[in-house]
Structures are given as structure tokens and as C-alpha cells.
Amino acid sequence: MKIKCLGCDKVLVIPDNRLPRDKAIAFPCPTCSKVIRIDLRTSAAGQKPTLQTQTEKVYPTGEALKAQILKTVDELPPMPQTVIKAREIMEDPKAGFQELSALFEADQAIAAKILKLANSSYYGIKGGVSSIQKASVVLGQKTLRELVTLGGVSGLIGNQLVGYGLDAGDLWMHSLAVAFGARFIAEKIDASLASDAFTSGLLHDCGKLILDSYIAERWQQFEDAMADGETSFLDAERKVLALDHPEIASDVCKAWQIPKSISRAIRHHHHPSRSQKSKLAYIVHAADAIALMSGIGIGIDGTRYQMEEGTMTILALNDEDMGAVMGHMLSAAKKIVEE
Structure with a gap:
């Protein structure tokens, strides 16, 4: 029988043949001396003995665990419908601004977030803006699309992630850095990918929202999996959970109605060579690696990720470019x- 001490979480393994039947016993924990009580008596109704201490929880594994995790995706807060609809309108060349204006008039909460971002020191609109229409005129449709995505995601990825060792706001800061870094790289090598690069960077780690609690409750298994000092956190995710956070992120993107090209880039952002030559995947991968090198939102897992060989060549980046990307994303x- 495995018994966990409530005082120090030490797991004791006691052979069944050493436990007296039909008795209540108590003994001190050999580690912290807290008294552990176990009631091994069987009631008249034939019920099993009751343990008056915490026994080691048995967690599902393999396909059962994978099914449970995938079900959790449905429980994640949805991307605001206003954001989804706004992106559709802005991508439709036949749509007019009146449709977009009416949409935000019906959702003042999202509109307020977008205007706050538009008036931040980064976008630096002189005199500020008080309406979505003015923001669109001053900043342009591409930047407005960026603001809409930021406004929709800001409330979804700002919480603490215990399993990944990220404090509240760390994932948000890291996601922002990767988004701005990815856009910066895209503008250098293929400007047509800039908008999608920004969105991909912003959402690349959304799978962590799903996996965090599963990692936290299985932390000892993760430590064991990485004990050799060479196994990456991503490999440990697959070993312990039967899937990893990029895979789950692609499912989250589907639930949030994110375009497939972005979902594919996110799915392969740690191994872009598996993405069927998606330049977007390489861009996000590079931006993520640079952000981690700079220490932004590094968490427990960040120290074991490295840029895939050949990425710099494929994106035509050099060390000077990396420095420029890092400076831009940080700023x-x-x-x-800070707003």
C-alpha cells in the first residue's frame, strides 16, 4: 500500500502483509514525525477500510489521459465572438467600416481594450484616439487587426501557470514579445506574412493553458523524465502526457476559429522542419527562441529549448538581425x- 504523509508529502510503501487486518493504526512519519493514522477496519456493511491519511492518487495515462486533456479544450474560455467576427470583416474586401463600427458598438468591453492599446506608448498616436474608426484611419487596417487580436487575447493568457513556473503576466509578456518579434522578422523577409506572424506569435503557447494543471499534479514524473539533463520539457510532455503543448495549441486554435496556416505554424513552432516548409512556422520558432534567450517568460521549460539547426539560414538572419529582433520585442x- 502507498500512503502519502500530509505533513511532508513523503510517499511510504508498506507491504500489505505488514498491515494488521481490522485495526486502526497510527505511526509517526519517518521524515517529519507527523502522526499518520490508517483505519483498516471493515464495517458491517462490508465496506473497504478507510484511510485517514492521503493515499497516492492514481492518474489516467496513455489514451485515457489524452482524451481527458482534449476534452479540457472545450472548457477553455472562448475567443470573444466580436474578435472573430471583426477579423472576418477586415479580411473581406467587400465589407465596409460601418459593419465593423456597428460590431464594436455592441461590445464596448472589447472596444475599450482596443482603444487602450491604441493609445499605448508603443503605438504612440499623437493626441490619442477615442473611437475605433479614428484608430483605423490613423493606424491602418493591418494595425487595427493586430489590436483586435491583442484585445481579444489579453484576458485569456494572463494567469499564473504553476506547472510551467510562470507567474501571472509572464505568459502574456512572453507572448507579446514573440508576436512583435515574429512580425519584425516577417517584415524583413516577407511583409505579406507580417499580420499572420503577429497572431501566430501571440497564440503560440496557448496550449500551456490546457496542460498546466496536468503538469503541476504530475511534477515528479516530469522531474524523473528530465533527470538525465538532456531530455527537453517538450519531450517530457509527450512522455508523461502523451501529447505536447504545441499539439494542444492547434486544437485551441481550431476552437477559436483561427486560420489553418496560423494553426500549422503554431503546431510546429518548436520543430518548423516538420511543418511542410511553412515559412510562418520558422518565423515563430525564431522569435520564440530569441525571446527565451533574452529571458522573457522563460519559466521552467524555457532553458531546454534551442533554435533548430538551419533556421537562421532559411530566414536569412544573422547575429546582428537577432540583436535587432531582441531589442524590438523587448521594447x-x-x-x-506598462500601460
Whole structure:
């Protein structure tokens, strides 16, 4: 029988043949001396003995665990419908601004978030803006699309993630940095990808929202999996949970109605070579690696990720470019967070 001490969480393994039947026993924990009480008596109704201490919880594994985790995706707060609809309107060349204006008039909460971001020191609109229409005129449709995505996501990824060792706001800061870094890289090599690069960077780690609690309750298994000092956190996720956070992120993107090209980039942002030559995946991968190098939102897992070989060549980046990306993402993310 496995018994966990409530005082120090030490797990004791006691052979069944050493436990007296039909008796209540008590003994001190050999580690912290807290008294552990176990009631091994069987009631008249034939019920099993009751343990008056905490026994080691048995967690589902394999396919059962994977099914449970995938079900959790449905419980994640949805992307605001206003944001989804706004993106559709802005991507439709036939749609007019009146439709967009009417949409935000019906959702003042999202509109307020967007205007707050538009008036941040990063976007730096002289004199400020008081309406979505003015923000669109001054900043342009592409930047407005960026603001809409920021406004919709800001309330979804700001919480503490215990399993990943991230304090409240850390994931938000990291996501902002990767988003601005990815856009910066895209503008250098293929400007047509800039908007999607920003969205991909912002959402690349959303799978962590789902996996965090599963990691926290299985932390000892993760430590054991990485004990060799070479196993990455991503590999440990697959070993312990049967899937990883990029895989779950692609499911979250589907639930949030994010375009497939962005979902694919996010799915392969740690291994872009598996993305069927998606330039977007390489861009997000590079931005993520640079953000982690700078220590932004590094968490427990960040120290074991490395940039995939060949990424710099594929994106035509050099060390000077990396320095520029790092400086830009740090500055931009801080200006948004500090507002």
C-alpha cells in the first residue's frame, strides 16, 4: 500500500502483509514525525477500510489521459465572438467600416481594450484616439487587426501557470514579445506574412493553458523524465502526457476559429522542419527562441529549448538581425504591459 504523509508529502510503501487486518493504526512519519493514522477496519456493511491519511492518487495515462486533456479544450474560455467576427470583416474586401463600427458598438468591453492599446506608448498616436474608426484611419487596417487580436487575447493568457513556473503576466509578456518579434522578422523577409506572424506569435503557447494543471499534479514524473539533463520539457510532455503543448495549441486554435496556416505554424513552432516548409512556422520558432534567450517568460521549460539547426539560414538572419529582433520585442512588449 502507498500512503502519502500530509505533513511532508513523503510517499511510504508498506507491504500489505505488514498491515494488521481490522485495526486502526497510527505511526509517526519517518521524515517529519507527523502522526499518520490508517483505519483498516471493515464495517458491517462490508465496506473497504478507510484511510485517514492521503493515499497516492492514481492518474489516467496513455489514451485515457489524452482524451481527458482534449476534452479540457472545450472548457477553455472562448475567443470573444466580436474578435472573430471583426477579423472576418477586415479580411473581406467587400465589407465596409460601418459593419465593423456597428460590431464594436455592441461590445464596448472589447472596444475599450482596443482603444487602450491604441493609445499605448508603443503605438504612440499623437493626441490619442477615442473611437475605433479614428484608430483605423490613423493606424491602418493591418494595425487595427493586430489590436483586435491583442484585445481579444489579453484576458485569456494572463494567469499564473504553476506547472510551467510562470507567474501571472509572464505568459502574456512572453507572448507579446514573440508576436512583435515574429512580425519584425516577417517584415524583413516577407511583409505579406507580417499580420499572420503577429497572431501566430501571440497564440503560440496557448496550449500551456490546457496542460498546466496536468503538469503541476504530475511534477515528479516530469522531474524523473528530465533527470538525465538532456531530455527537453517538450519531450517530457509527450512522455508523461502523451501529447505536447504545441499539439494542444492547434486544437485551441481550431476552437477559436483561427486560420489553418496560423494553426500549422503554431503546431510546429518548436520543430518548423516538420511543418511542410511553412515559412510562418520558422518565423515563430525564431522569435520564440530569441525571446527565451533574452529571458522573457522563460519559466521552467524555457532553458531546454534551442533554435533548430538551419533556421537562421532559411530566414536569412544573422547575429546582428537577432540583436535587432531582441531589442524590438523587448521594447514593444514592455510598452504594452506598462500601460
